[in-house]
Amino acid sequence: MRMRxxxxxxxxxxxxxxxxxxxxxxxxxxSPAGTPAPSATASETPxxxxxxxxxxxxxxxxxxxxxxxxxxxILVSGVGDSAEIWSTPGAEGSDTPTVYGEVAxxxxxxxxxxxxxxxxxxxxxxxxxxxxxxxDLEKLLAASGETGPFVLVGHSYGGPIIRLFASDHPDQVAxxxxxxxxxxxxxxxxxxxxxxxxxxLNAPTQPDAESFDLSTVVAQLRDSDPVPDVPVxxxxxxxxxxxxxxxxSGQLPAGLDQSVADALWAAQLxxxxxxxxxxxxxxxxxxxxxxxxxxxxxxxxxxxxxxxVVDAAKSGGADG
Numbered sequence: 001m002r003m004r005x006x007x008x009x010x011x012x013x014x015x016x017x018x019x020x021x022x023x024x025x026x027x028x029x030x031s032p033a034g035t036p037a038p039s040a041t042a043s044e045t046p047x048x049x050x051x052x053x054x055x056x057x058x059x060x061x062x063x064x065x066x067x068x069x070x071x072x073x074i075l076v077s078g079v080g081d082s083a084e085i086w087s088t089p090g091a092e093g094s095d096t097p098t099v100y101g102e103v104a105x106x107x108x109x110x111x112x113x114x115x116x117x118x119x120x121x122x123x124x125x126x127x128x129x130x131x132x133x134x135x136d137l138e139k140l141l142a143a144s145g146e147t148g149p150f151v152l153v154g155h156s157y158g159g160p161i162i163r164l165f166a167s168d169h170p171d172q173v174a175x176x177x178x179x180x181x182x183x184x185x186x187x188x189x190x191x192x193x194x195x196x197x198x199x200x201l202n203a204p205t206q207p208d209a210e211s212f213d214l215s216t217v218v219a220q221l222r223d224s225d226p227v228p229d230v231p232v233x234x235x236x237x238x239x240x241x242x243x244x245x246x247x248x249s250g251q252l253p254a255g256l257d258q259s260v261a262d263a264l265w266a267a268q269l270x271x272x273x274x275x276x277x278x279x280x281x282x283x284x285x286x287x288x289x290x291x292x293x294x295x296x297x298x299x300x301x302x303x304x305x306x307x308x309v310v311d312a313a314k315s316g317g318a319d320g
Contacts, residue, residue, distance in 0.1 A: 052120060055139040062113040062120035063144055067104030071149040071174040071313050073306055074137075075100065075111040078156030080210050082118040083111035085155075090296040099153075099295050102303045107310050110146060112137075116210030123208040129216050130160040137165060149174035151309050153302075155295060157182050160217050163227055163278070170228035174313035177305050178234045178275065180292050184221040185274040187214065189267035197260075200253055229280040231312035233305045236272040236284065239291045240265045 052060035064083055065072075075086045086100040103109040114133055115124040141147075151174050154162035159181020166173040190198070195214070204211040242261035246252070276282040285305070290297030 049144075053140055053144045055136065055143050059115075059122040059124070061115070061122070061136060061140045062118065063110060063140060063146075064112070065108060065110035065144075065146060066100075067106070067108045069107035071151045071310060072108040072110060072146060073103050073151045073153060073310065074141075074162075075103075075109065076137075076152060076154040076158035076161050077111070077114070077117065078158055079212060080117055081155070082113040082120070084118075086111045086295065088296065090299055097299050097303060099299050099302050099306070102299075103306055106307060107151075108146075112140060114210060116204075116208055126204065126208065127211040127213050127216075129212060129220060130157075130164050131220050133161045134164045134168060137161070138169070148172035149313065151175040151177070151306065151313060153177040153179065153306060154181055155179040156292065157212060157217075159183070160221055164220060164224050166227045166230070167225040173228060173230055175231040175309035176227070176233075176279075177302070177309055178232070179294050179302060180235060180237045180272070181275065182217060183271045183275050183278075184218045186267060186271040187218045189270045191263075194260075194264060194267065197253060197256065197264075227279055231309045232279045232282040233309055234272070234275055234282055234284045235288055235294050235301065235305060236269070236275075236286045237290055237292045237294060238286055238288050239297075241291045 048066045050064035051062070053063050054060055062083065075083070077083065077085050083100075087098050089098055090096045100109060100111055113121040114128070114136065115121050116126055116128065141150075148169075148171075150172055152162035152165060154160075154176070156179070159178045162176055162178070163181075166176060187195075198214055240261065242258075242265065244258065247256065247258060247261060272286075276284045285301070288294050288298055288301060290301070295302045
């Protein structure tokens with residue numbers, strides 16, 4: 001199940017441009033990982049579970065949870081990434097900590113496969129939207145018996161999902177960690193030509209692969225209710241993935257030269273700078289020593305941030 005290092009590196013290259021603008025898009029076909037897991041059963045213990053959960057309407061979503069304690073941490077991946085990404089060691093090797101494994105040492109943690117990220121969850125029509133993903137997460141948590149309060153951790157496209165979930169269920173959310181999250185302010189930073197480029201980058205190469213429409217994401221975020229006053233940490237990548245080597249590789253759309261790459265990177269940083277205004281209290285960390293995949297490039301920072309929010313939630317405080 002675990003991605004090989006070369007495959008993981010290829011995927012991160014394939015996602016590079018959209019990662020720079022906060023919307024990880026599948027440029028190179030990535031086959032859904034794994035085989036369908038057996039449905040979850042009542043015999044599973046609270047200490048650990050891994051399997052498909054029936055959420056109704058003939059659909060199942062893969063869920064895995066380990067550890068104990070409260071609040072429960074819910075890991076929400078970027079577009080196209082399954083639960084596996086949180087248990088994958090970073091590029092430095094297998095001895096580096098993984099977010100899922102380390103968080104399970106101090107509280108309960110869950111990760112899941114949204115439709116289109118693996119064959120362990122029932123496929124649905126694409127593109128999807130953050131609100132649709134929120135609705136699925138609601139059903140998944142209810143059907144699985146996992147109870148709040150929750151600390152939600154969202155990477156990239158997972159950022160809008162956890163924000164909308166917190167808006168819809170303020171009483172269930174104890175804190176948020178946003179990892180280089182997609183923001184509605186990105187849209188205002190882009191030229192029409194750059195928006196077209198993002199649409200091209202987000203075009204899936206497989207019919208059932210997860211995808212989204214940027215304008216829908218922006219509209220849903222702008223129409224959402226405020227996020228509750230809970231501890232929030234925002235992590236922003238400080239390293240662009242659009243290296244000269246990648247630009248010269250031929251994997252990217254024609255016309256995407258270094259000047260365009262620099263403009264996209266500037267747009268992402270500008271949007272990230274405005275993200276703290278979406279929360280009553282938020283700590284913004286920009287010195288992350290990582291590209292878009294901070295949970296792979298600097299997993300200890302993500303682990304420490306989650307622990308900080310969990311501890312603040314337990315004490316009833318919020319970072320300001």
